[in-house]
Amino acid sequence: MSQKKIGVCVIGTGRAGMIHARNFAAGIPQATLAAVVDPVPEARQRARQELELETAYADYQDALRDERINAVVVVAPTAYHRDIVVAAAQAGKHILCEKPMAMNVAECDAMLAAVEANRVKLQIGFMRRFDQSFQYARQRVAAGEIGEVVLVKSVTRGPSIPQTWQYNLAKSNGTLAEINSHDIDTLRWFTGSEFAEVYAIAGNFRCSDARAEFPDFYDNVVMTARFRNGMQGCLDGAASARYGYDARTEVVGTHGVLFVGRSQAHDVVVCNKETGMVTPFIETWRTLFIDAYKREDEAFINSILDDSPPAVTGVDGKMAVSVVNAGNQSIRERRPIQL
Template sequence: MKKVKFCLIGAGRAGMVNARNFEFNIAESEVVAVVDSNLEAARKAAEELNTNDYYGSFDEALIKSDFDAVCIGAPTFVHCEAVVKAAEAGKHIYSEKPLSISLEEADKMERVIRKNKVKFQIDFMRRFDKNFLRAKKLIEDGAIGTPILIKSVGRGPGLPPEWYADLKKSNGLLAEVNSHDFDSMRWLIGGNFKQVYALADNFKLPQYKEKYPDFYDTAAVILKFENGVLGVVDGCCPATYGYDVRVEILGTEGMLQIGSKQAYSVMVWNKDKNLISEGNQSWKTLFKDAYEEGARHFVNCILINSEPKVGIIDGKKAVEIVIAANKSIKSGKPIDL
């Protein structure tokens, strides 16, 4: 049986979630090389992933290892360079979101991907989650009539790394956390963004205020789609209490909700009349199956030569709305797309 061989670029949390799926959970794929600027991190990841090949640079991996595809889990500000090098080497590309820092980078990535005819999938895992898929089908079947308003909550629990606080390297919370909200909203209601108005502030991380004056940890975004649907995104990181993902869609004939605050359907009702349940704490557990299904889909696309369901255009649309929202935050005005 032919296996798709992967090189992991970036051995951090997101990269390792996908790499473990390619190595351990999908029979048709394996990880044969690991790249990380921290060579010790690369060595430890390679040991876990059953490969002897680890490097401090992607250039070295391209010379010394044989692989078919890359899995990019490195920070956003290196995505463009990694994608361009991979595509020019004829390697298929599975990339963590956000796609890029700028639309210019995104355009460059699209050109090189199309020129070299390699497969590209961005890791918008909600599109492979059974609950989001069920909601999509219900909307298409008319279960709530015509959608008129969509609200999405996306809050991450922990303190982000310092590079994330520099909007020149990350585009901030709306990119690093809420890209998923923007993509899933656009996908669920079947329309592109038309206008955005956003407000944001730094409420939780005063240590960043002087060095990174543009940094924000909480944002409220109002959207209008080309098909007339209205939208709201509520984002925060660090939320501290848990990983909170919920979507509500109002239609002309009903409403639909996706997501739950509870990690499990088990709840304790005790003698003190308290209801006790455990909240979601990590994206890695909440979307465990979705990450695996997304990775499996990409491997299958390579093997049967088909196009991934979520690709470069979807990544670009998310970058576009994030940049527009950040412009709105700075200007205090709505931005047309």
């Protein structure tokens, strides 16, 4: 493996962006954080100070002209992913793009064409594939320990109120994209197959502020699926669930079942007469998957240095986007959609 240090720029300094930025600033061998990008002055300055960086750009195009930067991490809102990724590829920068990959399949195709034409890497940010518990579970399934897979069920419920732009499905693609892209990828990963048909129902039960201006916004969704290999799938997603961050998967086989994911923040249970048995719930994905994010970032750098395929490819991202689009169509039209 080459000993060259890869200069990285993180585009977007929100919650996920700062996880990646902190990793590259302090914890990823053979990589260094060269700069960050954020159009919001306060966010840009806050990130620059915390990370002790000399360089923080307002415009990603300026970062792409910086010769110290070999790779970018795209953590901007989904509607901007295509333009940023295509421009980065044309500038010869390798790319780690957070999920969802893009707004639709056509945008994904444009991104894939750009990285192929310019011979750069594109990895998609499905960090659960780098979580040790999910990896171990996948190995047990592949080893046949529960027999043939019949059904994969995946749950993700987030506690926080969506940002205003996320209410607009034209900019976010809704909860299926922003929260349940991980579940869609998990279903593909554990079935080893592609979605053949989906049926989704959804509603806005918690975010009353969005109802007047964004009547199609939904904070709760259930989607069932049939896969090309005959396996079945189901996902359950929620925004603004309040009680904590809930991410779990169940795999039902012909002679067994497997559960992966945890909800307890600590392996401690407090018992007393007044409250009974109490244990804290996981508050945020930033805590639950912090190690997975680091391994994801390490894998991205290694794929560049080794000139090897990324662990999670642009095709993986595109297939998840196609399912999000089909799920939203199913919600609108109240019918199953074939892919």
